[in-house]
Amino acid sequence: MTRVLAAEATWTGARFERGVRITLGDDGRIAAVGREAVADEVRLDGRALLPGFVNAHSHAFQRGLRGKGEHFPAGAGSFWTWREAMYALVAELDAERMYELVLAAYREMLAAGITTVGEFHYLHHGPPADADAAGEGDFALDDVVLRAAKDAGIRLVLLQAYYAQGGIGKPLSAAQRRFRTASPEVYWRQFDRLAERLDPATQTLGCVVHSVRAATPDELAAVASEARRRGLVLHMHLEEQRLELEDCRAAYGRGPTELALERGAVDERFTSVHATHTSRAAAERLFSAGATVCICPTTEANLGDGIAALHEFDDVAGGAARLALGTDSNARISMLEELRWLEYVQRLARERRGVLRAAESEAGDVAGRLLAIATAGGARALGVAAGILAPGSLADFVSVDLTAPALAGVDVDDLAAALAFGCGDEVLVETHVGGRRVAGGARLENAGAVAR
Amino acid sequence: MTRVLAAEATWTGARFERGVRITLGDDGRIAAVGREAVADEVRLDGRALLPGFVNAHSHAFQRGLRGKGEHFPAGAGSFWTWREAMYALVAELDAERMYELVLAAYREMLAAGITTVGEFHYLHHGPPADADAAGEGDFALDDVVLRAAKDAGIRLVLLQAYYAQGGIGKPLSAAQRRFRTASPEVYWRQFDRLAERLDPATQTLGCVVHSVRAATPDELAAVASEARRRGLVLHMHLEEQRLELEDCRAAYGRGPTELALERGAVDERFTSVHATHTSRAAAERLFSAGATVCICPTTEANLGDGIAALHEFDDVAGGAARLALGTDSNARISMLEELRWLEYVQRLARERRGVLRAAESEAGDVAGRLLAIATAGGARALGVAAGILAPGSLADFVSVDLTAPALAGVDVDDLAAALAFGCGDEVLVETHVGGRRVAGGARLENAGAVAR
Numbered sequence: 094m095t096r097v098l099a100a101e102a103t104w105t106g107a108r109f110e111r112g113v114r115i116t117l118g119d120d121g122r123i124a125a126v127g128r129e130a131v132a133d134e135v136r137l138d139g140r141a142l143l144p145g146f147v148n149a150h151s152h153a154f155q156r157g158l159r160g161k162g163e164h165f166p167a168g169a170g171s172f173w174t175w176r177e178a179m180y181a182l183v184a185e186l187d188a189e190r191m192y193e194l195v196l197a198a199y200r201e202m203l204a205a206g207i208t209t210v211g212e213f214h215y216l217h218h219g220p221p222a223d224a225d226a227a228g229e230g231d232f233a234l235d236d237v238v239l240r241a242a243k244d245a246g247i248r249l250v251l252l253q254a255y256y257a258q259g260g261i262g263k264p265l266s267a268a269q270r271r272f273r274t275a276s277p278e279v280y281w282r283q284f285d286r287l288a289e290r291l292d293p294a295t296q297t298l299g300c301v302v303h304s305v306r307a308a309t310p311d312e313l314a315a316v317a318s319e320a321r322r323r324g325l326v327l328h329m330h331l332e333e334q335r336l337e338l339e340d341c342r343a344a345y346g347r348g349p350t351e352l353a354l355e356r357g358a359v360d361e362r363f364t365s366v367h368a369t370h371t372s373r374a375a376a377e378r379l380f381s382a383g384a385t386v387c388i389c390p391t392t393e394a395n396l397g398d399g400i401a402a403l404h405e406f407d408d409v410a411g412g413a414a415r416l417a418l419g420t421d422s423n424a425r426i427s428m429l430e431e432l433r434w435l436e437y438v439q440r441l442a443r444e445r446r447g448v449l450r451a452a453e454s455e456a457g458d459v460a461g462r463l464l465a466i467a468t469a470g471g472a473r474a475l476g477v478a479a480g481i482l483a484p485g486s487l488a489d490f491v492s493v494d495l496t497a498p499a500l501a502g503v504d505v506d507d508l509a510a511a512l513a514f515g516c517g518d519e520v521l522v523e524t525h526v527g528g529r530r531v532a533g534g535a536r537l538e539n540a541g542a543v544a545r
Numbered sequence: 546m547t548r549v550l551a552a553e554a555t556w557t558g559a560r561f562e563r564g565v566r567i568t569l570g571d572d573g574r575i576a577a578v579g580r581e582a583v584a585d586e587v588r589l590d591g592r593a594l595l596p597g598f599v600n601a602h603s604h605a606f607q608r609g610l611r612g613k614g615e616h617f618p619a620g621a622g623s624f625w626t627w628r629e630a631m632y633a634l635v636a637e638l639d640a641e642r643m644y645e646l647v648l649a650a651y652r653e654m655l656a657a658g659i660t661t662v663g664e665f666h667y668l669h670h671g672p673p674a675d676a677d678a679a680g681e682g683d684f685a686l687d688d689v690v691l692r693a694a695k696d697a698g699i700r701l702v703l704l705q706a707y708y709a710q711g712g713i714g715k716p717l718s719a720a721q722r723r724f725r726t727a728s729p730e731v732y733w734r735q736f737d738r739l740a741e742r743l744d745p746a747t748q749t750l751g752c753v754v755h756s757v758r759a760a761t762p763d764e765l766a767a768v769a770s771e772a773r774r775r776g777l778v779l780h781m782h783l784e785e786q787r788l789e790l791e792d793c794r795a796a797y798g799r800g801p802t803e804l805a806l807e808r809g810a811v812d813e814r815f816t817s818v819h820a821t822h823t824s825r826a827a828a829e830r831l832f833s834a835g836a837t838v839c840i841c842p843t844t845e846a847n848l849g850d851g852i853a854a855l856h857e858f859d860d861v862a863g864g865a866a867r868l869a870l871g872t873d874s875n876a877r878i879s880m881l882e883e884l885r886w887l888e889y890v891q892r893l894a895r896e897r898r899g900v901l902r903a904a905e906s907e908a909g910d911v912a913g914r915l916l917a918i919a920t921a922g923g924a925r926a927l928g929v930a931a932g933i934l935a936p937g938s939l940a941d942f943v944s945v946d947l948t949a950p951a952l953a954g955v956d957v958d959d960l961a962a963a964l965a966f967g968c969g970d971e972v973l974v975e976t977h978v979g980g981r982r983v984a985g986g987a988r989l990e991n992a993g994a995v996a997r
Binding site: 157159160161163164165166172174175193194197200201204335391393394395396397398399400424425426427430433434437438440441442443444445446447450454455456457458459460498499501502503504507508509510511512513514515516517518519 | 609611612613615616617618624626627645646649652653656787843845846847848849850851852876877878879882885886889890892893894895896897898899902906907908909910911912950951953954955956959960961962963964965966967968969970971
């Protein structure tokens with residue numbers, strides 16, 4: 094059952110182009126991309142095709158905090174008080190509630206055109222009673238994430254988190270005990286158990302060390318070394334809050350990014366999540382090692398983290414840096430909003446336009462780079478063959494309604510910029526994962542059925 | 546035909562509450578607000594009612610720039626190069642194209658829950674041939690705005706702009722000649738002409754001096770004096786770009802806000818649009834005179850204007866300041882996105898949460914204040930009896946779908962925060978202006994029909 098999709102405009106990696114045909118194979122991948130018209134092609138007039146967004150950093154269960162933690166009596170409002178509210182949510186979460194929240198978050202993601210989620214997963218164990226029953230914890234919530242992703246229909250990279258201490262040199266608190274991985278050995282044993290439970294068509298595993306707060310330098314080195322041996326991506330929260338840098342310097346005489354670099358964690362499969370307060374020197378080392386930086390604009394804004402000095406990093410300003418985007422706390426789920434505010438926050442802070450220009454674009458294209466960051470950038474960070482419409486890539490894509498009011502009168506040449514800066518998620522009308530429709534209207538499927 | 550609306554939750558000025566009934570009169574206004582159940586009330590389960598958003602600053606025709614002006618070759622990208630692109634759009638606009646763009650912008654606004662627009666209108670004249678025919682210009686595009694607003698169904702405050710020079714001490718450029726008002730006399734003559742062409746149910750007039758660039762201090766004083774005599778609101782672009790402050794200081798020995806204050810423009814009917822680079826001292830004088838500051842977050846971000854030091858202004862930080870919001874360039878039309886980024890930009894720049902707390906809220910409510918700014922704040926800036934669901938107010942409101950995925954599981958107590966920080970416009974499903982449905986589904990009307 095091969096289908097050839099001839100949309101009015103198709104994303105070719107850096108821009109939308111007319112006259113492109115995408116051939117879907119029957120293996121959930123793209124079989125071919127070309128320009129030849131085919132007799133029984135499915136014409137999608139008034140539609141553009143974009144690779145599905147790749148959400149490189151999510152804590153799906155935090156969807157349960159939406160609308161909460163937004164009161165600030167006596168001016169108190171910090172990342173750390175927010176974390177207390179999050180821990181209160183954790184305390185009341187059982188497997189059933191966890192499933193509901195993760196499913197709801199993933200369905201919202203699909204409706205917003207996100208086809209792959211990197212779930213940075215550290216809430217491993219059921220409520221205290223269950224968790225304490227086994228000495229190592231029950232890891233019951235790992236399976237919940239797999240099940241919810243499968244039921245939603247989203248592609249999942251389960252970024253399984255190592256979490257062994259409650260702060261540098263501190264034991265786990267009561268809430269944090271549900272996050273625990275007692276040792277690298279316990280961690281990898283569960284990792285191998287999970288590998289056998291994945292849906293082979295849509296699920297893979299990646300590796301996480303939660304932060305320099307949650308693991309010792311030796312544990313970080315041990316997990317990173319094994320991750321590299323296995324060829325896995327490795328993600329880590331790094332330098333989101335200034336306090337983390339201060340604590341790390343006080344304990345180890347260096348900042349978190351330097352520590353990760355020295356302990357061998359950083360290569361082209363490494364992703365630093367946030368990097369809000371990363372110095373120019375440390376950032377240049379990250380980028381030159383081929384690592385990705387994942388920015389989470391709405392969450393970092395909500396939490397008052399601060400503004401990364403992206404314009405100072407030559408690799409970023411020159412367009413060569415590897416960036417990705419995440420919806421993180423899922424207080425709001427919209428990759429279009431994330432990607433425009435990645436650029437907008439820089440414009441506001443630097444008082445100039447066009448900060449994140451694409452390296453290869455003589456015309457100084459920004460929107461194309463933002464869309465590439467939200468698709469191919471995330472796919473690279475997660476190690477999945479998605480984020481691009483190319484032969485052999487996964488057939489994960491979203492259909493853009495060119496007749497939507499927000500896009501009326503917009504030419505294909507301006508489509509990337511209009512989409513990036515001018516649209517809400519209502520223009521994303523149909524989402525496919527592995528060639529299968531998982532959200533939105535059924536025009537494409539119907540068209541396919543008629544054509545066959 | 547009186548209708549009583551009993552929604553699951555209703556906005557009462559600072560929060561959503563259960564059990565509130567809104568009685569719609571047959572004059573397009575709200576007749577009563579109470580808590581008594583009525584026999585034939587229209588029950589709106591799964592719905593909340595919010596006053597329509599009031600967009601206090603719009604240049605509707607700039608909708609034609611969506612997707613344009615977003616390339617930055619050789620790093621060139623400033624407000625002033627964007628203005629060149631805008632002038633290029635102006636050069637090709639005739640009345641027909643102007644009508645299409647304004648109509649499209651206003652329809653998008655209604656779909657985004659905006660029921661009143663303050664159109665800061667300076668593109669008065671048709672293309673050069675027409676404009677030059679009459680010595681004063683033809684003011685043909687003023688009528689186009691009135692017609693497009695009426696056809697869209699949105700409430701309009703036409704903020705008619707005075708624009709007499711092309712920069713301090715400079716003649717109008719070719720593009721700017723279509724903006725011109727040759728003198729205060731010509732300006733008021735056209736103003737009076739417009740007053741007779743308004744739709745009395747949905748249209749009013751307000752007064753604008755475009756900026757200190759576009760009028761001399763004497764002209765500013767003359768227009769402001771007559772506006773005050775007539776009891777009109779007066780809006781002015783102030784201190785969006787640093788260059789404006791520099792030029793004004795060089796010419797007049799004081800900044801734009803000081804000049805407006807000294808020339809008698811500022812009272813409780815005055816709105817300073819942007820105030821991005823306004824000093825603490827000038828801002829305190831603005832606020833203590835009762836003026837409003839209108840922030841336009843997405844446009845200011847797009848243009849790289851900079852970040853207003855709102856946290857430094859005691860009146861803002863204390864919650865007493867009058868603020869409003871505008872979609873300005875209409876590159877994107879979403880008041881939900883505008884209102885959350887009003888707060889988010891402050892959080893990022895100050896590295897703390899909860900910057901714009903409500904004065905009256907001991908609990909430190911932020912979302913309630915943001916929603917009030919986007920409704921009542923705008924209404925005050927425009928001088929319309931809207932933005933609040935109270936007896937005698939205009940029956941301009943929007944219906945929130947509480948069953949939308951983004952609001953699933955959210956309690957009424959958390960609704961304001963979930964809406965402000967967690968939702969896109971897709972949760973706003975029905976928009977009414979003057980009691981008449983102008984956008985979205987027809988559930989409310991149908992319910993009314995069934996109940997009668």
